[in-house]
Amino acid sequence: MNSDHQTPLLELNHVSRSFGGQGVLSDISLQVQPGETLVLIGESGCGKSVTTKLLAGMLEPTAGDVMWRGVDVKRLKPAEKLKQRLRIGYLFQSAALFDSLNVFENIAFGLRQNTRKKNEEIQDIVYSRLVDVGLNSEVGSKMPAELSGGMRKRVGLARALAISPDIIIYDEPTTGLDPVMSDVINELILSVREQRPVTSIVVTHDMHTVQKVADRILMLYPLSRLPAGENQVIFSGTADDAFHADDVRVYSFVHGDASQRLHELSAA
Numbered sequence: 001m002n003s004d005h006q007t008p009l010l011e012l013n014h015v016s017r018s019f020g021g022q023g024v025l026s027d028i029s030l031q032v033q034p035g036e037t038l039v040l041i042g043e044s045g046c047g048k049s050v051t052t053k054l055l056a057g058m059l060e061p062t063a064g065d066v067m068w069r070g071v072d073v074k075r076l077k078p079a080e081k082l083k084q085r086l087r088i089g090y091l092f093q094s095a096a097l098f099d100s101l102n103v104f105e106n107i108a109f110g111l112r113q114n115t116r117k118k119n120e121e122i123q124d125i126v127y128s129r130l131v132d133v134g135l136n137s138e139v140g141s142k143m144p145a146e147l148s149g150g151m152r153k154r155v156g157l158a159r160a161l162a163i164s165p166d167i168i169i170y171d172e173p174t175t176g177l178d179p180v181m182s183d184v185i186n187e188l189i190l191s192v193r194e195q196r197p198v199t200s201i202v203v204t205h206d207m208h209t210v211q212k213v214a215d216r217i218l219m220l221y222p223l224s225r226l227p228a229g230e231n232q233v234i235f236s237g238t239a240d241d242a243f244h245a246d247d248v249r250v251y252s253f254v255h256g257d258a259s260q261r262l263h264e265l266s267a268a
C-alpha cells in the first residue's frame with residue numbers, strides 16, 4: 001500500500017508551532033502516504049490536534065513547510081487552497097455540530113457552502129451519508145441536543161463524508177463513548193476505508209482503535225519534557241512494534257502503565 005516512490009499526500013517539513021511564545025511542536029517532519037491509516041498517539045497536550053490542524057491547513061506553522069501533494073501550501077492561491085482543503089474531511093473531537101441546525105442541515109452545510117449542488121442532489125447525499133454511518137433518515141430532523149454522544153460522532157462523520165473527501169482526519173473519535181459504541185466507530189472507520197479510496201489520520205488514546213485501524217503509528221512526546229536534540233516524534237511503526245517497543249516511554253504509554261511517568265514525576 002505504501003510506496004516510497006509516491007508523493008506524500010500530506011507532509012510536514014521541519015515544522016514548529018508555538019502559541020504566545022509557548023512552543024508546542026518543534027522541528028516536526030512527517031509524511032502521510034496515499035491510502036494509509038496513520039494513527040497519532042501521545043499524552044494529553046503533546047500537540048496531536050495541532051499536528052492534524054497544521055496538516056489540514058487550519059493552522060499555520062510558526063516555522064517550516066506544510067506540503068499538499070508535494071506543493072508548499074504557502075504557494076497556493078486562496079481559491080486553490082480552498083479547493084484542496086475540501087478534499088480533507090475533519091471529524092472534530094466534540095463533533096462540533098451547529099446546535100441551531102438540525103442533523104440534515106449540519107450534514108448539508110459543507111455542500112451548501114462550497115458547491116453549487118441542487119437541493120435534490122444534496123438531499124440524496126445527506127441521506128446516503130446517514131445510511132453510511134448507520135443512522136436512519138428520521139434522525140435528519142433531530143436537533144444536536146437530542147442526540148447521544150455516539151450519534152453526535154456519527155453525524156459528525158456523516159458531515160465530514162458529505163464533501164466526498166479523499167483524506168479524513170478523526171480527532172479522538174471514540175472519546176467519551178461506551179466500549180460498544182467505540183467499537184461501532186472503529187468499524188465505521190474501517191468501512192469508510194473499504195467503501196472508498198481514502199487516507200485516514202486518527203488521533204486517539206484508545207488502544208483498541210490503535211490495534212484495529214492503524215497501518216502506522218506515530219507517537220509525539222511533549223516538547224517541555226523532550227531531551228535536548230531529540231526528535232519529538234519518538235516512535236514510528238506498526239501497532240505490534242509499539243506494543244513491543246524498547247523505548248519505555250512508548251511501551252508504558254501503549255500498555256497504560258503509569259510507573260515510568262510516576263518515576264519522572266518523583267524525579268522532577
Ligand SMILES: Nc1ncnc2c1ncn2[C@@H]1O[C@H](COP(=O)(O)OP(=O)(O)OP(=O)(O)O)[C@@H](O)[C@H]1O
Pocket residue numbers: 019024042043044045046047048049050051
Ligand atoms: N489555538 C490555540 N491557542 C493557544 N494554545 C493552543 C491552541 N491550540 C492548541 N493549543 C495548545 O497547544 C497544546 C497542544 O494542544 P493539542 O490540542 O494539540 O494537544 P493534544 O495532544 O491533541 O491533547 P489531547 O490528547 O488532550 O486532546 C496545548 O497546550 C494547547 O493548550
